[in-house]
Amino acid sequence: MSNRLKVAPNDLSAFWMPFTANRQFKQAPRMLVGAKDMHYTAADGRKIMDGTAGLWCVNAGHCRPKITEAIQHQAAELDYAPAFQMGHPIVFELANRLVDIAPKGMEHVFFTNSGSESADTALKMAIAYHRARGEGSRTRLIGRERGYHGVNFGGISVGGIVSNRKMFGSLLTGVDHLPHTHLPGKNTFTRGEPEHGLELADELERIVALHDASTIAAVIVEPVAGSTGVLIPPKGYLKRLRDICTKHGILLIFDEVITGFGRLGTPFAADYFDVIPDIITTAKGISNGVIPMGAVFVTKDVHDAFMNGPEHVIEFFHGYTYSGNPIASAAALATLDTYKEEGLLTRGAELAPYWEDALHSLKDEPHVIDIRNIGLVGAIELEPIAGAPTKRAFDAFVKAFERGALIRTTGDIIALSPPLIISKGQIDELIDHVREVLRMVD
Numbered sequence: 069m070s071n072r073l074k075v076a077p078n079d080l081s082a083f084w085m086p087f088t089a090n091r092q093f094k095q096a097p098r099m100l101v102g103a104k105d106m107h108y109t110a111a112d113g114r115k116i117m118d119g120t121a122g123l124w125c126v127n128a129g130h131c132r133p134k135i136t137e138a139i140q141h142q143a144a145e146l147d148y149a150p151a152f153q154m155g156h157p158i159v160f161e162l163a164n165r166l167v168d169i170a171p172k173g174m175e176h177v178f179f180t181n182s183g184s185e186s187a188d189t190a191l192k193m194a195i196a197y198h199r200a201r202g203e204g205s206r207t208r209l210i211g212r213e214r215g216y217h218g219v220n221f222g223g224i225s226v227g228g229i230v231s232n233r234k235m236f237g238s239l240l241t242g243v244d245h246l247p248h249t250h251l252p253g254k255n256t257f258t259r260g261e262p263e264h265g266l267e268l269a270d271e272l273e274r275i276v277a278l279h280d281a282s283t284i285a286a287v288i289v290e291p292v293a294g295s296t297g298v299l300i301p302p303k304g305y306l307k308r309l310r311d312i313c314t315k316h317g318i319l320l321i322f323d324e325v326i327t328g329f330g331r332l333g334t335p336f337a338a339d340y341f342d343v344i345p346d347i348i349t350t351a352k353g354i355s356n357g358v359i360p361m362g363a364v365f366v367t368k369d370v371h372d373a374f375m376n377g378p379e380h381v382i383e384f385f386h387g388y389t390y391s392g393n394p395i396a397s398a399a400a401l402a403t404l405d406t407y408k409e410e411g412l413l414t415r416g417a418e419l420a421p422y423w424e425d426a427l428h429s430l431k432d433e434p435h436v437i438d439i440r441n442i443g444l445v446g447a448i449e450l451e452p453i454a455g456a457p458t459k460r461a462f463d464a465f466v467k468a469f470e471r472g473a474l475i476r477t478t479g480d481i482i483a484l485s486p487p488l489i490i491s492k493g494q495i496d497e498l499i500d501h502v503r504e505v506l507r508m509v510d
């Protein structure tokens with residue numbers, strides 16, 4: 069461990085922390101100084117089990133040697149290459165490798181640096197696609213209540229998490245939202261895909277009837293809504309959305325920033341649900357969370373619509389200084405190697421039944437009002453304290469960290485999504501931490 073890591077910072081005020089209760093944190097900081105495989109090391113030397121794969125991204129576990137070495141090697145060989153009008157071989161290799169594992173029909177990849185950038189890239193692509201094909205009136209974007217597509221203006225406009233939207237003005241115009249699919253009472257304590265709620269997809273027909281299909285470019289949804297607290301689509305829901313989009317010439321975008329790269333026990337959620345969208349957004353697990361990277365996958369149809377006009381002219385006026393950065397590309401290639409060697413993109417399927425039983429063993433613990441699971445994702449919803457929503461879950465989060473487990477909370481929901489290398493024994497350990505914490509909080 070370097071000396072820098074051993075020394076506690078003496079002033080925490082300069083860093084304005086993202087999505088953090090800054091004042092609370094700075095009174096009682098939770099510092100991580102190391103990580104290996106399934107565990108973090110806290111500043112006081114304690115091992116903390118990672119129940120959330122960092123932020124749903126460290127799918128292969130921490131500090132994996134192949135990824136570390138690839139980054140070290142690449143940093144010494146070609147640190148940066150301009151992303152526009154220039155190339156470097158590794159990013160082309162990476163695109164090919166990604167297309168090889170992508171759901172059928174996804175033939176091209178556009179690189180970004182985050183999930184937020186992937187979401188906004190996909191939305192821009194959808195509008196530009198229709199215009200390129202002579203349907204420039206298709207500009208409307210349809211998202212979903214409780215959806216999360218990052219924090220940029222496009223993403224929060226189609227997103228549906230109120231606290232992420234309400235402070236930021238009128239957002240993009242020409243956006244509408246599907247209803248969310250959470251049906252408490254009907255689907256409570258469902259294991260896997262809920263029985264009720266397929267008809268909620270038909271709301272898309274109502275939106276189309278209101279605006280007319282000729283004005284709608286795309287529908288964007290998370291196949292499994294993650295950040296809002298793990299909402300699993302009702303049986304048949306995504307297929308129905310696909311059918312309605314196809315019928316009306318609307319592009320379907322799956323935001324797979326969380327579900328991509330093995331989270332559900334298949335490489336992508338599109339594989340799990342056997343529904344192929346027109347565009348898939350990814351980030352996080354693409355580089356094991358180690359270095360910022362995102363990728364937007366598109367079909368040949370979407371890509372080819374742009375490939376017209378004079379050949380010397382840029383086809384899509386969009387991109388980032390760091391799109392396909394060599395070091396990020398090397399990290400992503402090593403990540404894909406690690407996933408392949410250890411079968412991690414499908415390991416979740418083997419563990420899912422064990423994971424499901426373990427999660428649902430919490431059903432009769434204090435405060436629990438719902439449990440949801442799919443692949444290696446789970447949510448435990450708690451009864452909010454009257455007049456103090458989110459407090460109970462936040463207390464659970466703090467107590468879990470003190471006990472030695474990193475969990476994630478959103479509202480009064482505990483969300484779990486461990487690295488895909490987790491063992492059955494570690495699943496038991498993680499769930500026991502949650503059980504103890506539920507018994508401790510008021």
Ligand SMILES: Cc1ncc(COP(=O)(O)O)c(C=O)c1O
Nearest residue numbers: 182183184216217218323325326
């Ligand atoms: C579905 C989805 N889309 C987009 C994002 C935004 O990703 P980032 O934080 O990398 O911008 C997230 C992050 O959690 C996400 O879950």
